[in-house]
Amino acid sequence: MAMMDSFIIFMLVLLPFTMPGETMISVWGFPASWQGFWRAVEIALTANAVILALMTLVGTLEPVTLAYALHKLRVPETLVHLLMFTIRYIEVLREEYLRLRAAMKVRGFRPATNIHTYRSFGYLVGMMLVRAVERSERVLGAMKCRGFSGRIYLLQEFSLRGVDHRFAALFSVSIAMLIYLELLCR
Numbered sequence: 001m002a003m004m005d006s007f008i009i010f011m012l013v014l015l016p017f018t019m020p021g022e023t024m025i026s027v028w029g030f031p032a033s034w035q036g037f038w039r040a041v042e043i044a045l046t047a048n049a050v051i052l053a054l055m056t057l058v059g060t061l062e063p064v065t066l067a068y069a070l071h072k073l074r075v076p077e078t079l080v081h082l083l084m085f086t087i088r089y090i091e092v093l094r095e096e097y098l099r100l101r102a103a104m105k106v107r108g109f110r111p112a113t114n115i116h117t118y119r120s121f122g123y124l125v126g127m128m129l130v131r132a133v134e135r136s137e138r139v140l141g142a143m144k145c146r147g148f149s150g151r152i153y154l155l156q157e158f159s160l161r162g163v164d165h166r167f168a169a170l171f172s173v174s175i176a177m178l179i180y181l182e183l184l185c186r
Contacts, residue, residue: 015040
């Protein structure tokens with residue numbers, strides 16, 4: 001959410017200067033409009049509401065459960081596989097990065113703003129990519145040895161229950177009320 005809000009800050013600053021309307025202030029001859037400012041605030045609040053809703057609904061799921069749910073919703077299997085592997089190997093790559101950084105520190109590396117630092121970080125990124133490719137080849141070989149055929153086999157079958165239907169109904173009514181209120185306020 002912080003990454004999205006850092007983008008929103010730039011939009012809050014720039015949108016009033018790019019949207020015509022009643023002048024709020026003028027900076028170095030560039031007028032900022034109230035209409036642009038309120039549009040930026042509206043977009044920021046909407047974006048934050050969407051992110052918070054997604055974090056609430058999806059953020060509480062285990063990543064594997066999310067992948068199974070996407071599979072049941074008929075998302076292409078390739079995308080589901082990519083999601084599952086990405087979730088698994090982000091932590092593996094992070095551990096590898098920390099191991100390489102520790103090795104750099106043991107050798108007395110201290111970051112600065114010089115060519116040696118830039119070159120060292122370039123080597124670090126290069127080693128991360130090389131090790132990632134090597135690891136992916138080893139994992140692919142291990143998966144093929146274990147009979148991976150490109151299909152997801154569920155260890156647990158998920159099904160809709162009464163609680164799920166009630167939640168969907170309540171959520172749909174809430175969304176309909178919000179849409180009605182939005183249309184009413186216009």
